Amino acid sequence: MKSSGSRIAAHVRDIPRSGIRDFFDIVSTMKDVISLGIGEPDFDTPWHIREASIHALERGVTSYTSNMGLLSLRESIARYVARHYGVSYNPATEVLITVGVSEALDLALRAIIEPGDEILYHEPCYVSYAPVVIFAHGKPVAVETRAEDGFRLTRAQLEAKVTPRTKALLLNFPNNPTGATLTPEDVRDIADFAVKHDLLVISDDIYAELTYDGTHTCIASLPGMKERTIFLHGFSKAWAMTGFRMGYACGSPELIEAMMKIHQYTMLCASIISQEAAREALEHPETDVEEMRAEYQRRRNFLHHSFQEMGLPCHQPRGAFYAFPSIAHLGVTSKEFALGLLDKEKVAVVPGTAFGACGEGFVRCAYATSMDELQEAMRRIARFIHTLQPSARARPHTA
Amino acid sequence: MDELLHLLKRNALETPENLAKMLNLSVDEVRRRIANYEKTGIIRGYQAVVNEDQLSLGRVTAVIEVKVTPEREGGFNSVADRISKFPEVESVYLMSGAFDLLLFVSGRDLKEVAFFVSEKLATIRGVISTATHFMLKTYKANGVLMESAEGSERLKVSP
Ligand SMILES: Cc1ncc(COP(=O)(O)O)c(C=O)c1O
Numbered sequence: 001m002k003s004s005g006s007r008i009a010a011h012v013r014d015i016p017r018s019g020i021r022d023f024f025d026i027v028s029t030m031k032d033v034i035s036l037g038i039g040e041p042d043f044d045t046p047w048h049i050r051e052a053s054i055h056a057l058e059r060g061v062t063s064y065t066s067n068m069g070l071l072s073l074r075e076s077i078a079r080y081v082a083r084h085y086g087v088s089y090n091p092a093t094e095v096l097i098t099v100g101v102s103e104a105l106d107l108a109l110r111a112i113i114e115p116g117d118e119i120l121y122h123e124p125c126y127v128s129y130a131p132v133v134i135f136a137h138g139k140p141v142a143v144e145t146r147a148e149d150g151f152r153l154t155r156a157q158l159e160a161k162v163t164p165r166t167k168a169l170l171l172n173f174p175n176n177p178t179g180a181t182l183t184p185e186d187v188r189d190i191a192d193f194a195v196k197h198d199l200l201v202i203s204d205d206i207y208a209e210l211t212y213d214g215t216h217t218c219i220a221s222l223p224g225m226k227e228r229t230i231f232l233h234g235f236s237k238a239w240a241m242t243g244f245r246m247g248y249a250c251g252s253p254e255l256i257e258a259m260m261k262i263h264q265y266t267m268l269c270a271s272i273i274s275q276e277a278a279r280e281a282l283e284h285p286e287t288d289v290e291e292m293r294a295e296y297q298r299r300r301n302f303l304h305h306s307f308q309e310m311g312l313p314c315h316q317p318r319g320a321f322y323a324f325p326s327i328a329h330l331g332v333t334s335k336e337f338a339l340g341l342l343d344k345e346k347v348a349v350v351p352g353t354a355f356g357a358c359g360e361g362f363v364r365c366a367y368a369t370s371m372d373e374l375q376e377a378m379r380r381i382a383r384f385i386h387t388l389q390p391s392a393r394a395r396p397h398t399a
Numbered sequence: 400m401d402e403l404l405h406l407l408k409r410n411a412l413e414t415p416e417n418l419a420k421m422l423n424l425s426v427d428e429v430r431r432r433i434a435n436y437e438k439t440g441i442i443r444g445y446q447a448v449v450n451e452d453q454l455s456l457g458r459v460t461a462v463i464e465v466k467v468t469p470e471r472e473g474g475f476n477s478v479a480d481r482i483s484k485f486p487e488v489e490s491v492y493l494m495s496g497a498f499d500l501l502l503f504v505s506g507r508d509l510k511e512v513a514f515f516v517s518e519k520l521a522t523i524r525g526v527i528s529t530a531t532h533f534m535l536k537t538y539k540a541n542g543v544l545m546e547s548a549e550g551s552e553r554l555k556v557s558p
Pocket of ligand 1: 039099100101102103126172176204206234235236242245246247558
């Protein structure tokens with residue numbers, strides 16, 4: 001009999017274990033670790049949203065919904081996206097409710113990729129992108145963003161990687177793990193690039209609300225871009241609703257219909273309880289998102305100043321809740337730094353290489369953690385880098 | 400409200416150095432603003448939020464609704480001022496609705512508070528009637544939960 005390993009499809013078998021998982025396994029064996037490795041909000045979901053889901057359960061709201069999701073939620077989403085991001089979508093045909101942005105991304109890729117199609121994406125990036133493209137039998141083509149550019153994606157970098165097989169560009173700003181955002185001019189350049197090469201754009205705007213400097217520009221809002229963009233968004237980050245698994249995709253009726261086809265046969269629909277919660281989040285916005293954003297911004301400022309003080313070069317993160325300082329000058333790799341810090345000071349950060357090879361020389365520090373923990377973590381990191389190369393000491397740096 | 404005040408209300412022990420980093424200000428600027436708030440009386444003091452239930456002191460706190468005849472000159476203020484002077488009175492508010500003043504009064508035991516109400520409060524000129532409610536347990540005070548929440552179930556590392 002064949003070994004069960006040999007029965008696994010090659011394109012699945014060949015995907016390496018996620019760097020995050022490796023690291024998670026080490027951290028979870030240790031006690032009293034301050035973790036800056038967590039990519040989800042430390043806030044509880046606002047109480048009125050939780051209360052709305054309890055109320056839904058009490059009313060016996062426990063059924064399937066339409067494959068597209070509750071129409072009332074799609075209407076709320078269409079209003080929200082129009083008001084905040086300046087694109088209008090028809091809730092009946094252009095909005096699909098999914099199980100997190102994770103599912104929406106998978107559907108979008110599976111709906112458009114023919115085997116061998118190339119998908120451009122930028123690294124360092126969210127760990128799922130390249131694997132999900134490969135699962136859909138596409139070929140992920142990485143464009144490396146650089147610290148010198150503030151990890152923005154530039155048109156020149158894209159032009160260097162585009163080929164006749166390129167089908168789509170996958171965008172994520174504000175970015176996990178770098179905290180980079182794009183200026184309106186950057187977005188315009190990227191849109192021009194997409195039009196010139198007749199590409200689709202899949203835009204993962206999950207951190208859009210968590211933009212600290214300037215405002216978020218949604219690429220779908222630019223002239224001629226709505227038709228060629230699949231806009232992905234969800235409730236995990238800005239509403240602190242990761243466990244609800246709520247996301248959505250907006251796009252042309254044809255693209256949404258194609259994604260719905262896969263969704264209806266593989267997922268049927270997203271949880272109705274979560275959909276009720278999401279509707280509450282949009283219909284009674286209160287001030288929760290704004291308050292959490294203000295708190296993240298203060299933490300961002302604190303981290304940025306602290307890294308400067310200890311001589312760790314770090315571009316100012318402008319969105320999401322991650323800082324991506326450089327540790328290259330300390331004479332260690334990202335992984336050595338992260339393992340050493342964990343061992344000596346019990347602080348967990350994620351090696352930049354978990355987000356792509358060009359993340360070497362950086363570590364990701366999530367500031368979705370209380371101010372008290374951040375303060376203690378900064379003291380420990382400062383102490384740790386003093387034990388590394390002497391040249392690391394108090395090197396002044398301005399960003 | 401100034402973000403600085405907001406942060407101090409949440410944690411009065413936050414150091415000027417940390418506040419400066421969070422708010423993108425210089426340490427001197429933070430110190431200057433705090434001194435100014437103290438001088439103008441916007442900051443009235445700094446107190447610890449204590450969970451007295453945990454100390455088993457046996458002290459009691461009562462919330463007392465008071466109806467008052469307003470005076471021709473001074474309205475409710477002069478009665479409220481007199482009441483505020485008693486050290487056992489912790490807070491005094493002027494209210495809209497069915498009564499006029501709301502007091503928080505604490506005492507060693509039930510008898511002490513009862514004595515305060517019948518002998519001191521009720522006899523003040525202008526006080527028409529009182530209704531006293533004793534507190535049984537504190538769940539949340541000054542925005543702080545008194546029972547610590549269970550630890551977070553977030554994974555230690557996630558993408
Ligand atoms: C860039 C990015 N996209 C998508 C996701 C997944 O989001 P969801 O919880 O909506 O599936 C994450 C989560 O960390 C993320 O950082």
